[in-house]
Structures are given as structure tokens and as C-alpha cells.
Amino acid sequence: MDKDTTIGLTAEKLAQLLALHFDPELGTGQDDRSETAGQLLEAYLANTSIVAAAGQGSGNLAGAPGGGPPRSLGEVLTDPRSSLETLTEIKRYAKKRAAQQASEAEQAVVTTIYFAAVASGLVVHQRKLTTTSYEDLYASLSELLEKPWMSPKLRGLLENARRVCRARSS
């Protein structure tokens, strides 16, 4: 697959490419909102610039440890090598984004990212990145796991975190 470049295209064509952002086919997903949330979550998990953006808070502009190739959000959330600082930044990032999201599907996605970062902190680093009780976390993780749109990439992580919560809440 060759790299695409837009240099040389007319200005109007650049505008048409940008217009894909507003493609009505992506819409608000009123017909099947679960499917929309699922697709959106997968798209977020595949994105690398989210990690880079979160990394700006901790001084890691590239978003990858040791200056390696950028990792996708999904990789960072499920990779045991991800540092506690990175997970904390992602959690903060999701929290900030949650305050700004307009659509219900996007709210669901950033909420999931928030809890996935907390889950990774619990499972990988044995640290709770929130003052929320284990009982409440258990309940939230359980509800997220029931969602039909939950990504298979995150299910294992959320289930493991839920086990940690159950063990520590007793």
C-alpha cells in the first residue's frame, strides 16, 4: 500500500476529503446506537495520536517509550509495559474529553477509555488510579462488560480488573 499524499490536489479536493469527517453515513447512529458506539470505540482504540496527545502531559511527545513507533490506544491500554504515568495521563485525558463530548456514543467511548486506564493500573501495576471504592469500580466494570458494543480487545482487561476489585473489596 503506497503512501497517499494530497500535495498537488486542488483546494476543492482537499475540502472534499475533509468533508468525510461529516459523512452523513456516520451520523448519530440513531438506528443502531450500540453498533455506532462499538465502531467508534474500535476507531479510538486504533488511533495513535490519542496516546501522543495524552503523552504531552508527561513530556512524552512521541507517545512511545524509548522513542519507538507510536502505539495505538488499544495497545497502550492492554500492554503490561505501559507505565503508570501513561495510564494516568490517558485517564485524565478521557476525563477531560468526557466533559466535552456531545454525542452519546462518544461519551460511552471516552467513559470506556477512562475505566480501561483504571483497569490497566489495577491489573498491571496493582495501583488504583481513582479514589472510587473497589465496590463501585466492580459495579462499573460489570456494567461495561455487559455492553454489547464492548471491544473484545478490552474484555480481558476489564474482567481481570473486576476480579481484582472483588478480591480487594471483601
Place this chain on the structure above:
Amino acid sequence: MLLVQRPSRGLHGLKGTPKAELCVGDPKPILDTNLLRSLSMAFRDQTTMGGNQCVFTTTHWSVVLDAGAGDAARRQEVLNYLLERYWKPVYCYLRRKGYSNDMAKDLTQDFFEEIVLSRHLIRRADPRRGRFRTFLLSALNNYLVSRYRAATRKKRCPAQGQFSLERLEEDGLPPQAEAMEPQEMFTYMWASALLDGILAEVRQGCVRDDMQVHWELFHVHVLEPIMKGGSSPGLAQLCRRLGVPDEAKAANMIVTVKRRFQVAVRQAVLPQVDSEDEVDDEIRELMKILSRGRAG
């Protein structure tokens, strides 16, 4: 009639608790009431990590402003970061202003060093004023007025780790550059660089996730008709060519990539604006400028 708990604009207790709304015939919400309640509590937490200041700014403004507190290595990193993303519009703007290739390269390098290392330009700008694109063009014009500062570049800039602008000679100016005013050139290159990064992000993500067929469908059915003109060969033909079982499946695969494209656009523009709310406005403004053929 359903009574559903729907999050307020601030969501889950960040700016207030979820408020109940009476919705007639609403489908089941994606996040249900109990989860919203627990999320409300979770989002109200004071994190135990990194203190309780959870305001996390991600704009390129903050990257530049924070660089001032860092050491030389950090400032160099920020410089390279900005150059990597924004040299094209700045360089092409300068070329359309009439500077030679070499002069434009030097000025591009100097301009970003001025922003990050000297910070004279950034001190005169107010991040609350808005978009990074607007700031950069305004700062560039201010810089050109006082470009005598470039003479001190070598004293300020570390010799190692410098971003190479050699690639500029390979890329040069786009064919239509001669028909554009400098400011049009700047906006054109801004959008072009933005889109190149987005397309690379989506393509690499598809490769990484073993979704080459997804990408190929999106490329042939959506991108090529825009970039090369003409129309798509049609989904039925594409299915046969790429071994996709049926058109409905192909359509779903294309939507999956479109969704990734949409997220990539959002993530690329977000650091250039003040808030999430402004992302769509910035994209629409770019589209408007480009569409009217006056890209400046």
C-alpha cells in the same frame, strides 16, 4: 413512554450530576442509569496519582508554553515536534512571499526556534485567542518584520538533534502554487499536511490490525474518486476483486475505516483549537476557505 437518565452536557458529575429527562419513545441509552450513577461518582474522584489537578490541556499551545519550563533537550524536542508538523505551510508561505528555497528553509527553521527557544513571539500571543493555525500565521508575519533576530540563531540552537529541512528540496512547491497568494498557500499546505498525517494514521492502523482489505475498499471506493476523479468501480466489482463475500459486508468495512478517519481528523485538529467544541468549526472553516478557492 420511557423515563431515562441522560447525562447532562458536562457528563457524569464533572459539571453536575446526570439529569433526568422525559423522553418519548427513546431507545435504550448506550450507558444506562446505574452505570451513569457510578460514573458520576468515579468522575468526581480526586485521583491519587499526580495530585488532584486534573486539568489536562493537550493543545499545541500548551506544548509550546510548557517548553519554556523544560531543559534544552526538552526545548529541542518541542522544536522538532512543531517543525515536523508545521514546516510545510510555513515554508510554502515563505516561498510564495518570494524567498528562495535556501532562504525559506533558513527562515522556517529560525521562525520555529524563535517560538520555542526565544519565546518572544509566543509571549506576545494569547492562547485564549484561539486556533493554532491563526496564531502561527500571525506570528510568522510578526517574525518576518523582525527577522533580524535570525542572526542569533546559531548562538541559541544546539548543533545536535536539529530537525533536517533537507526534505523540502524533494517536495518543493505544489504545481498550483503559482496561482496562490501566500496566505492561500499557507492554508492549502496546512490542510494538505493535516490530511497526509490523517491518511497515514488510518492506513498504518489498518495495516497494524490486519485490515488491508478494509483499507483497500476505502481507498478505491472513497478516496480515489475524490483524489483522482471519476467514480468507484462499484461495490460488487470490488467484492469480487478483493474476495469480500457480499456488498453489505463491504459497505460495513468501509464505514469502519470512515469511522477511523473521522476519529483521526478529530484527534489531529483537537490540539490546534481551544476545546472539543471548536474542532468541527475549524474543519468547516478550512473547508470553506478551500472550497471558495481563496485558501487564505
